[in-house]
Amino acid sequence: MALNFIWIGFILIGFAVAAVKVAMGQTALFGQMLSGLFDMAKTGFDISLGLVGVMTLWLGIMKIGEQAGVIQLFARGVAPFFRRIFPGIPPGHPASGSIAMNASANMLGLDNAATPLGLKAMRELQEINTDKSVASDPMIMFLVLNTAGITLIPASVIAIRQSLAAEQGLSNFNGADIFLPTLIGTFISFTAGLLAVAWVQRIKLLCAPVLAFFGGFAALMGVLYLWLSGMPAAQMAQSISVLGSGIILAIIVTFVAVGALRRVNVYEAFVDGAKEGFGVAVQIIPYLVAMLAAISVFRSSGCMDYLVQGIGAGVRALGLDDQFVPALPVGLMKTMSGSGARGLMVDVLKTYGVDSFEGRLASIIQGSTETTFYVLAVYFGSVGIKKTRHALGCALTADAVGLIGAIIVGYAFYG
Numbered sequence: 001m002a003l004n005f006i007w008i009g010f011i012l013i014g015f016a017v018a019a020v021k022v023a024m025g026q027t028a029l030f031g032q033m034l035s036g037l038f039d040m041a042k043t044g045f046d047i048s049l050g051l052v053g054v055m056t057l058w059l060g061i062m063k064i065g066e067q068a069g070v071i072q073l074f075a076r077g078v079a080p081f082f083r084r085i086f087p088g089i090p091p092g093h094p095a096s097g098s099i100a101m102n103a104s105a106n107m108l109g110l111d112n113a114a115t116p117l118g119l120k121a122m123r124e125l126q127e128i129n130t131d132k133s134v135a136s137d138p139m140i141m142f143l144v145l146n147t148a149g150i151t152l153i154p155a156s157v158i159a160i161r162q163s164l165a166a167e168q169g170l171s172n173f174n175g176a177d178i179f180l181p182t183l184i185g186t187f188i189s190f191t192a193g194l195l196a197v198a199w200v201q202r203i204k205l206l207c208a209p210v211l212a213f214f215g216g217f218a219a220l221m222g223v224l225y226l227w228l229s230g231m232p233a234a235q236m237a238q239s240i241s242v243l244g245s246g247i248i249l250a251i252i253v254t255f256v257a258v259g260a261l262r263r264v265n266v267y268e269a270f271v272d273g274a275k276e277g278f279g280v281a282v283q284i285i286p287y288l289v290a291m292l293a294a295i296s297v298f299r300s301s302g303c304m305d306y307l308v309q310g311i312g313a314g315v316r317a318l319g320l321d322d323q324f325v326p327a328l329p330v331g332l333m334k335t336m337s338g339s340g341a342r343g344l345m346v347d348v349l350k351t352y353g354v355d356s357f358e359g360r361l362a363s364i365i366q367g368s369t370e371t372t373f374y375v376l377a378v379y380f381g382s383v384g385i386k387k388t389r390h391a392l393g394c395a396l397t398a399d400a401v402g403l404i405g406a407i408i409v410g411y412a413f414y415g
Contacts, residue, residue: 006373006392007294014297021302033300040296044289052282056274058116061252062098063273064266068259071097080209085145085194087203088128088138095124099142101251106149118146119382123276126383134387135380141197143379143391147370148193148398150186150217154178154367160346161363165354173355178363180225181409185368187217188409189402196394287381291373295336304332324407326352327362331403334369335396341366361410368406372399 018029065071074097082089082096089095098121106114121142129136135143162175198205259266298304312325327348334341348362372395380388 007290010294010298014294014299014301014303017303017306018297018301029301033297036296036300037293040292041289044292045285052278056278059120059276060270060272060274061255062117062120064259064264064269065097065255066094066273067264067269068255068262070255070258071101073097074100081213084205084207084209085198085203086138086141088136089125090128093124093128095121095128095138098124102146103149104247106146106151115378118142118379122379122383126385132383133385135385135389135391137201139380139385140389140391140394141201143375144193144197144394144398145190146379147372147375147395148186148189148402149370150190151182151367154182154363157182157345157363157367160342161349161354161359164346164349168353170355175354176231178360178367180221181360181364181406181413182367183221183224184409185364185402185406187221188405189368189370189398192401192405193394193398196397197390200390200394283382283384287377291377295373299333299336304329307332321411323357324361324410326358327365327407327410328403330362331365331369331399331406334366335372335399336374341369341371357410357414360414361407364410365403365406369399369402372396 014033018033021029062071071094072092076092077100079091079096082099083091086096086099098117102114102117102121122139125136125139125142126132129139157178158175160175161178162173165173165175194205197203256266259269308325308329311328312322315322315325330341330344330348333344345362345366349359352358354360354363372392376388376392376395380391
């Protein structure tokens with residue numbers, strides 16, 4: 001129901017604003033909006049079809065892991081923590097392993113691996129869902145944590161900053177200087193999402209497994225910082241690439257090797273899992289096109305610009321520092337469109353410079369926020385969920401807290 005109101009609001013508000021502008025003389029605006037609608041419909045279709053290959057690959061690999069027993073072993077390893085935050089998942093269910101692997105891929109910034117693993121986890125959660133049209137508690141917790149997921153290494157943001165620094169004539173520039181602030185920003189967003197869902201679902205988080213998770217993550221942040229902080233940006237990017245690709249290849253080889261040792265027909269298992277990939281990718285097309293179309297109307301009409309300008313005016317009226325406002329559109333757009341937010345980040349970096357406060361803050365926000373509406377449309381659409389309950393509210397709460405947290409972290413490091 002919440003997505004229905006959001007979708008209607010985006011289209012009606014966007015059209016109303018555009019109609020006023022056309023009446024005032026901006027006659028080309030309707031044509032631009034219509035062109036944007038068609039472009040977004042094509043983009044949604046292309047994204048969905050682009051998932052076919054990678055979905056086929058990963059669902060095949062995951063089927064090998066299931067039949068070899070590796071997924072179940074992985075699920076047992078994270079069971080103490082997952083039993084607390086996913087009390088609705090039966091002990092030993094393969095969904096726990098898929099969720100853990102999805103989270104691991106998200107942490108490493110491996111989008112091509114994370115999305116298929118997430119869709120696989122959502123389908124497994126749907127198997128234990130008593131009402132197939134209504135999102136269950138575990139589904140909502142998984143989705144919110146996915147949208148607020150921790151990103152250990154914002155590799156793409158670092159690469160963009162390094163490239164633009166060369167264009168701007170900056171020598172010895174370290175594009176990875178936003179690594180630690182971004183990591184802290186994602187941790188704030190993740191914690192906010194976890195607390196929001198736990199509060200609604202009445203999950204008690206003050207327990208040893210949850211505290212151990214947060215302590216372990218803090219230690220991991222420290223180790224990564226000590227390992228990467230002294231590296232030049234080019235070496236860091238290379239190390240990140242080797243780490244990410246090495247882990248994924250190790251997972252694939254482990255699944256195949258264990259399957260062979262346990263006398264699983266690995267080839268047939270892969271084919272059985274891969275057959276599901278095409279159906280999943282095609283099923284999300286209408287949901288994704290619908291969401292992208294509404295976002296396009298809202299953005300093309302200029303509503304996003306008005307929203308940012310209003311926030312800036314409010315901040316100045318309160319006598320607060322408004323230096324963060326130029327970076328704010330990146331966070332607002334990221335909830336709707338990853339590519340749109342990336343374009344806005346690049347615009348800030350070019351306008352203010354990659355070494356400016358505004359440029360650094362825009363980079364932190366880009367690296368520590370997620371495309372909430374995209375994730376809701378794709379993940380719930382893949383299993384036919386129509387009633388999302390408190391998923392959107394909790395996800396947007398995590399986004400809002402994460403955005404505010406990123407701004408505070410930006411001021412703490414660079415203000």
